[in-house]
Amino acid sequence: MFAMHLIFIPLQEHALQELRRVLPEPGVVSTDPDELWGYAQSVYTQLPGRPHSIVVHARSTDDVVKVVNISRRFLVPIVPCSGGTSLEGNLSAPESPSICIDLSGMDCILEINEADADVVLQPGVTWTRLNEILKEKNIPLFFPLDPAPSAAIGGMIATGCSGTNAVRYGTARAEWILNVTVVLPSGEVIKTRQRARKSSAGFDLTKLFIGSEGTLGIITEATIRLAPLLPTRVAVVQFPDVRQATEAVCDFMTQIDRGVRVHATECAELLDSVLMKGLNMASPDEGWSEKDTLFLKFQGSPSAIHETSEVVKTVCGKHGGTGYRLAHGETEAEKLWDLRRHAFLHAAALRPGARGWAMDVCVPVSKLPDLIYAAKEDITALNMIAPIGGHIGDGNFHALVLYQGAEEMNLVEEITSRIVHKAIALGGTCTGEHGVGTRKRHFLPIELGQGTVNVMTSIKRTIDPHNLFNPGKLYPDGHA
Ligand SMILES: Cc1cc2nc3c(=O)[nH]c(=O)nc-3n(C[C@H](O)[C@H](O)[C@H](O)COP(=O)(O)OP(=O)(O)OC[C@H]3O[C@@H](n4cnc5c(N)ncnc54)[C@H](O)[C@@H]3O)c2cc1C
Known part of the structure; x- marks a missing residue:
């Protein structure tokens, strides 16, 4: 640790001087503490981030080249940021001083x-x-x-x-x-x-x-x-349990995959009964039945939407779905889809004062009920509240684990670990869409195999031999 300070602190100061020399315009290079904290983590982050030492607001590819050359010359790591919405600690600084390069101003x-x-x-x-x-x-x-x-x-x-x-x-x-x-x-x-x-x-x-x-x-x-851009319609249908909801989706999705029909399905989203309870607590006027619910979006010509909707309604009915409702117009569709869009925000009402930890894994669609049942057992056994939802149409599962205080972080870790292991055992992945970031790195060898991880890390070492680009992310420890 002492040795690292001897090496990095002076180099970082040199890097800062050099950045200010090559990018002299006001506000481009910043060491303002508020800004440094602002780029340490995404605004939505569930992981406490570590601040960078310098933030550079890039305006062009040339600016980026200048920053990269300085990063390499003074061996100061560099972390790019565009929208800042990532959830897996992807933007946090490494342990040594670092530069965050903000690309949000390159927005043409x-x-x-x-x-x-x-x-x-x-x-x-x-x-x-x-x-x-x-x-x-x-x-x-x-x-x-x-x-x-x-x-x-x-x-x-x-x-x-x-x-x-x-x-x-x-x-x-x-x-x-x-x-x-x-x-x-x-x-x-x-x-x-x-x-x-x-x-x-x-x-x-x-x-x-x-x-x-x-x-x-x-x-x-x-x-x-x-x-x-095609016209869309939204539908909602409720089920006695998650297995039946998932089986209904598998049934009509299989028909899409075989090219038989139901070709107009654009989205198939699940909100479990706990999430529906959260919706009711946040907006009591809605009065939803607190059942596992599918929010569906169809897209296409009016006849394609009609045909698809009829097939989906029948298939859902066969699997115990009730109250199938196809929104009449834009306003109703928008209102229903907003509920889906903000469902996890409403879920905060389930445990006032708690923070939410968004989990993301993905399995083959037919395995989703097994994963959800196992997850619910784990969540109950650990006495936690964690509504489940997700992009059910492609097997992508999200749970929002509601926790309070540092001591419950251990339980969050435990639930995450169990669900990820289960997903991998079912032929799935530790992340369907949020990425690996800092905390899922150790799952990669389990999911992909050591040989595959070795190929990934040898590509990393070849392209970035000094490990300067976003170190501490994606690759398991000791691999980059
Ligand atoms: C409310 C909410 C809902 C979400 N829903 C979804 C969802 O449905 N699907 C989904 O996939 N994700 C979802 N996410 C996660 C997040 O939105 C995605 O990961 C998104 O793709 C991140 O984009 P960003 O521009 O915000 O990336 P950032 O947070 O800026 O960066 C993400 C990663 O990319 C790197 N990076 C950024 N810019 C560059 C660049 N120009 N060149 C190279 N590397 C770069 C960063 O270093 C970091 O590692 C959600 C997040 C929130 C908060």
Whole structure:
């Protein structure tokens, strides 16, 4: 520890002087304590973050190159931040002094290629802003990946995000990202490929950066694909228990996968009975039955929506679903979907004063009931309250563990660990969409196998030999 101080403190001061020399404009380089704390963690973080020593507000790829070159010269680690909504401690500083590079100001849309249904944009553009701009310009296209509303393209690519629309549109790991421009730890700028829809020119380097959590390169530009904007309708249906709700989803999703019908399903979201109780406590006027509930979204022409809705209603009925309700108009649909969107916020009412720890794992859809039942047993055995919800249509499970005080953190860790182990045993993953960050690193060898982790870490060592890009994240200890 003493040796680290001898090495890093002077280097950090030199780095600061050099940053101020190459980026002299006011406000670009900051050591303001409030700002340093502001970038230590996401506003939603469940993990207490550690502050960086310097924050740099980048305005261009050139700025990023300058910062990376200084980071390398003085061996000061660097952590990129775009929207700041990540949940797994992804933005926290390492133990040694570090630079946080804030890309939220690089928020320009550089090209909208309507004929090709793609856009070229900077990493600080949020998906919500992009979709607003397309709407304002009357362009009937949208970007379907929908994590937290203020998540931005750079962080969304870096976490391999998805969201409620994944049932129909898949995740960031599908074909939505055509290319990225990246500043490597060497200071070199590369663009992973051209804008063409498809390419067989070598292996897919774009994918190397998807889910790399800022550990391999800093994304300063991307070309992403857009989807046609279609009318949507929302439906709600309630079930006697989670197993029947899940079986209903499996049943109608299998029909989609086989291409038989129900092709208009866009989202299939589960709110368990505890989460529904939270909704009632937060808004008593709603008067929901406190049952396991599916919130569904259909998308397409009126006839496709009608056909899909009829099939889904019948399938749900077969599995014990009751009270099937297809929203009549935009207002009702928006109101219902808002309930889904804010369900975990309302869940705070279940334990006033508690903090929430959002858990994220994913299993093959048919295994979801087993996971949920095991999770509920663990939560009850440990005497905790943890409503369960998730993107049931793709097997993505979230529980919000409500805890108070440091002593209950052990219970949160215990529940997390049990649920992750169970998910992996069921053929799933320790994270469906939030990423690995700091606390899930040790699950990677269990989930992926040591050989796979070794390949990942040897790529990391080759690209970032001094381990300067977001150290302490993603790779298990001793691996980077
Ligand atoms: C209320 C709420 C709901 C959420 N729902 C979802 C959901 O449905 N689906 C989902 O997937 N996630 C969800 N999340 C998590 C979060 O929104 C996603 O992880 C999102 O993709 C993070 O994007 P960001 O821009 O905020 O990233 P940041 O928090 O800024 O960064 C995330 C990671 O990416 C790295 N990074 C950031 N920018 C760059 C860059 N330009 N180049 C390289 N690396 C970079 C960072 O170092 C960090 O490791 C939710 C979060 C909240 C708070």
